[in-house]
Amino acid sequence: MAPLTNGKVPKSTKMHSKVVIIGSGPAGHTAAVYLARANINPVLFEGFMANGFAAGGQLTTTTDVENYPGFPSGILGPELMDKFREQSIRFGTQIITETVSKIDLSARPFRYWREGEEHDEAETADAIIIATGASAKRLGLKGEVTYWQSGISACAVCDGAVPIFRNQPLAVIGGGDSAAEEATYLTKYGSHVYVLVRRSELRASKIMAKRLMNHPKITILWNTVATECQGDGDLLNNLRIKNVVTGEERDLPVRGLFYAIGHEPATSLVRSQLQTDLDGYIITVPGTTQTSVKGVFAAGDVQDKRYRQAITSAGSGCMAALEAERLIAEEEGSEEA
Ligand code: FAD
Numbered sequence: 292m293a294p295l296t297n298g299k300v301p302k303s304t305k306m307h308s309k310v311v312i313i314g315s316g317p318a319g320h321t322a323a324v325y326l327a328r329a330n331i332n333p334v335l336f337e338g339f340m341a342n343g344f345a346a347g348g349q350l351t352t353t354t355d356v357e358n359y360p361g362f363p364s365g366i367l368g369p370e371l372m373d374k375f376r377e378q379s380i381r382f383g384t385q386i387i388t389e390t391v392s393k394i395d396l397s398a399r400p401f402r403y404w405r406e407g408e409e410h411d412e413a414e415t416a417d418a419i420i421i422a423t424g425a426s427a428k429r430l431g432l433k434g435e436v437t438y439w440q441s442g443i444s445a446c447a448v449c450d451g452a453v454p455i456f457r458n459q460p461l462a463v464i465g466g467g468d469s470a471a472e473e474a475t476y477l478t479k480y481g482s483h484v485y486v487l488v489r490r491s492e493l494r495a496s497k498i499m500a501k502r503l504m505n506h507p508k509i510t511i512l513w514n515t516v517a518t519e520c521q522g523d524g525d526l527l528n529n530l531r532i533k534n535v536v537t538g539e540e541r542d543l544p545v546r547g548l549f550y551a552i553g554h555e556p557a558t559s560l561v562r563s564q565l566q567t568d569l570d571g572y573i574i575t576v577p578g579t580t581q582t583s584v585k586g587v588f589a590a591g592d593v594q595d596k597r598y599r600q601a602i603t604s605a606g607s608g609c610m611a612a613l614e615a616e617r618l619i620a621e622e623e624g625s626e627e628a
């Protein structure tokens with residue numbers, strides 16, 4: 292069957308699929324490539340600005356990706372995601388440029404609806420892979436939009452090594468494990484790293500907190516929040532910061548600002564139907580992508596609050612595909628027996 296891209300299946304022919312993948316980042320597309328090569332004919336909903344992202348996911352919002360293996364000179368985020376998509380299509384994945392807005396996981400086959408078609412008859416799938424991703428929380432500071440990705444980032448591992456941050460003073464906002472990890476990582480590149488903590492204590496685990504507090508290139512600014520991001524119009528060069536106890540405001544000249552105030556997994560679709568943790572991340576059986584509902588698998592950032600990288604997302608997308616394929620093969624085998 293020729294791959295249907297950007298397509299709509301007419302309302303009169305509601306689809307049933309063996310596997311439906313919801314989400315179009317590295318996890319979703321990797322799952323698609325594996326399933327398509329296994330002749331499962333997967334259907335991938337890539338979303339239409341779902342969760343605020345264009346089809347292709349978070350990497351469509353960045354420039355150079357330098358840590359995805361196989362691209363020794365780096366590759367632009369949108370270009371990398373175009374290649375993922377191309378590879379999914381090459382093996383026969385049916386890609387639909389719509390958002391899945393409603394889902395019923397209470398019985399198999401699972402039922403789901405596209406945005407705007409919630410009152411129509413449902414489409415169905417024997418297995419579903421949730422790969423809807425996550426988004427970094429932002430603060431909404433004055434100047435944030437101007438300098439986002441021009442000095443401000445939410446991923447030190449992704450962006451820390453870029454030349455504009457080399458040997459420059461940098462700041463991290465947050466007091467959790469991510470802030471501790473990101474600040475420590477950034478000491479490899481920046482001249483000094485300031486960590487803005489809004490309270491007088493860290494949320495980070497003891498070991499991470501100790502590492503942070505004892506690092507010679509890190510200064511923690513307690514009870515401190517940022518109030519404005521300033522720059523030359525192109526790049527960030529200053530933060531206005533405020534001590535919330537004394538009310539004192541001052542400048543903190545930095546060239547980089549990294550948010551580490553948590554992420555929001557895109558789980559509103561399934562939150563009441565799958566087991567999630569307190570932050571809303573889908574819980575999977577350790578070492579697998581199986582969720583609390585048999586036949587539903589979760590891959591990528593939507594189930595990973597720790598690594599949140601393209602390569603780890605792709606890896607779990609592969610796992611989800613292999614697990615879905617195995618389940619379907621077992622079930623088809625027992626039907627035939
Ligand atoms: P995502 O990339 O989050 O994509 C999910 C997709 O699913 C989105 O397009 C969304 O619109 C769609 N979707 C959501 N809900 C629905 C729905 N209901 N129906 C249909 N579609 C839906 N990682 C690296 O390894 N290296 C880097 O250099 C790097 N740089 C980054 C730079 C930035 C600015 C950001 C934000 C992240 C960066 N990351 C990087 C992290 C990386 O992008 C993520 O770890 C990875 O994209 C997560 O992949 P994912 O497949 O889980 O989903």
Ligand code: NAP
Nearest residue numbers: 465466467468469470472489490494551552553554596597
């Ligand atoms: P987190 O634990 O929720 O911490 C978020 C931090 O950001 C907190 O210090 C919080 O302050 C601060 N914050 C939130 N909103 C803020 C705002 N508007 N202004 C200023 N500060 C704000 O998130 P995380 O650090 O990303 O960690 C998420 C989970 O992943 C945790 O379970 C963590 O243990 C885990 N993790 C583990 C590792 C590791 O073990 N290596 C690494 C990374 C993450 P308050 O404390 O005042 O609320």
